[in-house]
Amino acid sequence: MVISMQIPVSTSLPSSSPSPYLTPQNVRNFRTFCSINARAKAKIPVPPINPKDPFLSKLASVAATSPEALLNRPVNSDTPPYLDLFDSPKLMATPAQVERSVSYNEHRPRRPPPDLPSLLLHGRIVYIGMPLVPAVTELVVAELMYLQWMDPKEPIYIYINSTGTTRDDGETVGMETEGFAIYDAMRQLKNEIHTVAVGAAIGQACLLLAAGSTGKRFMMPHAKAMIQQPRVPSSGLMPASDVLIRAKEIVTNRDTLVKLLAKHTGNSEETVANVMRRPFYMDSTRAKEFGVIDKILWRGQEKIMSDVAPPEDWDKGAGIKVVDGF
Numbered sequence: 322m323v324i325s326m327q328i329p330v331s332t333s334l335p336s337s338s339p340s341p342y343l344t345p346q347n348v349r350n351f352r353t354f355c356s357i358n359a360r361a362k363a364k365i366p367v368p369p370i371n372p373k374d375p376f377l378s379k380l381a382s383v384a385a386t387s388p389e390a391l392l393n394r395p396v397n398s399d400t401p402p403y404l405d406l407f408d409s410p411k412l413m414a415t416p417a418q419v420e421r422s423v424s425y426n427e428h429r430p431r432r433p434p435p436d437l438p439s440l441l442l443h444g445r446i447v448y449i450g451m452p453l454v455p456a457v458t459e460l461v462v463a464e465l466m467y468l469q470w471m472d473p474k475e476p477i478y479i480y481i482n483s484t485g486t487t488r489d490d491g492e493t494v495g496m497e498t499e500g501f502a503i504y505d506a507m508r509q510l511k512n513e514i515h516t517v518a519v520g521a522a523i524g525q526a527c528l529l530l531a532a533g534s535t536g537k538r539f540m541m542p543h544a545k546a547m548i549q550q551p552r553v554p555s556s557g558l559m560p561a562s563d564v565l566i567r568a569k570e571i572v573t574n575r576d577t578l579v580k581l582l583a584k585h586t587g588n589s590e591e592t593v594a595n596v597m598r599r600p601f602y603m604d605s606t607r608a609k610e611f612g613v614i615d616k617i618l619w620r621g622q623e624k625i626m627s628d629v630a631p632p633e634d635w636d637k638g639a640g641i642k643v644v645d646g647f
Contacts, residue, residue, distance in 0.1 A: 374450045376482060376519050380437060391440055401478050401517050401539060402444040404618060441480075442468070448480045452488060453499040453525055462506045469510050476513040479533070485524025486551070493552045497574040500525025504581070507532055518544040518614070524551075528578060531585040531613045538614040540605045546613050548582060548593075549600045551575050586612030 371377065380403065384391055391403070441448050447464045451457050468477050486495040507514050507529070516533030518540040527546045530538060540546070551574045553567065579597065583590045588611070605617045 371450055374482060374520075376448070376480065377437060377450060380440070384437065384440060392443065401480075401515055401618070402446060403441075404517070404519075404541075444478070445472075445475060446478045446480055449483045449503075449526065449529070450480075450520075452484050452494050453486050453503070454495045455499065458495075458499045458502050461503050465503075465506050465510060469512055473511045476515050476534075476537070477510065478515045478517065479507070479529065480517050480519050481522045481526050481530050482518070482520030483523070483526040484521060485526040487524060491552065497525065497551050497571075497578070500528060501574075501577070503529055504532055513537060515539070517541070517618070518546060518608075521545050521547070522613075523547045524549055525578075527613060528581055528585075531582060536615050539616050539618050540608055540614040542605055542617060542619045544605060546603045546608045547600055548578075548597055550597055551578065588612060 380391075438448075442464060445468055447461055447468070449457065449461060465477065468475075486497055486499055487493050504525075513534045514532070515537040516530045516539065518530050520541075521544065522530040523545075524547070527548050530540075530546060551571050553571050559567070575597075579590050579593050582588075582597075583593045586593070603611055603613065605614070605619075608614050609617060
């Protein structure tokens with residue numbers, strides 16, 4: 322957004338008296354305005370967004386109705402940002418809150434909502450919502466480097482909803498090195514990395530989920546994690562010798578994946594290799610037991626029980642007086 326700024330400059334004043342408008346502060350403000358205007362004219366490429374992604378759909382809905390609520394976020398490194406958009410269970414016995422009626426115009430945003438990648442980057446969020454193809458890897462690594470350059474001490478949040486280097490039907494769409502590239506970039510950062518699974522974390526995406534900082538690996542209650550062996554891409558019309566070379570490379574990538582998963586989950590390499598013989602699916606509870614995550618982001622039963630009033634408050638609110646001796 323470009324904000325116009327007018328700086329009056331007087332040229333009709335006598336040369337003997339200095340102009341009150343041409344102060345060093347005004348000159349600096351004018352140069353800042355010119356630099357902002359030049360950057361605003363540059364077109365920033367926007368990565369493709371999956372319209373069926375539930376997290377992005379919810380984020381876009383909130384951004385369209387009240388962008389101020391997303392741009393002015395409270396600073397709290399203990400809770401991953403933007404996850405409070407999802408509705409949490411409420412105690413049904415609490416009194417209903419009546420809101421005053423408002424006109425339609427009061428619900429309209431006063432300014433256009435920002436594009437979602439910029440909005441997420443503003444919250445120091447790197448969102449992986451597609452399979453790990455080269456374009457996604459390039460964007461994710463660039464965002465990680467940018468966030469470390471902006472502030473090497475603040476945490477970085479990686480939200481994951483990806484099927485890894487395969488599609489949901491199992492077809493290979495990217496090389497295993499795509500996941501290893503993001504993993505190496507995460508390990509080289511000075512920042513603390515918080516990983517959150519908001520949908521599916523399959524294959525290499527599960528490795529990225531487990532590679533977060535210790536104690537800062539989260540999972541939504543109904544998210545899924547799955548580890549599996551790397552798949553051989555289509556060989557096409559390759560000679561037999563080339564197919565053998567590629568098969569050996571897949572075995573090497575599998576062994577590397579087993580070692581990294583064993584390192585971050587706390588299991589032995591034999592245990593990880595055994596469960597990876599076939600696709601190994603994990604819900605949030607099982608993923609926590611296996612060591613992929615540290616905490617389930619469940620704001621349900623605990624919050625409900627904390628909101629329940631004690632019996633004395635219920636009696637007092639109902640007008641019941643307790644008589645001693647009964």
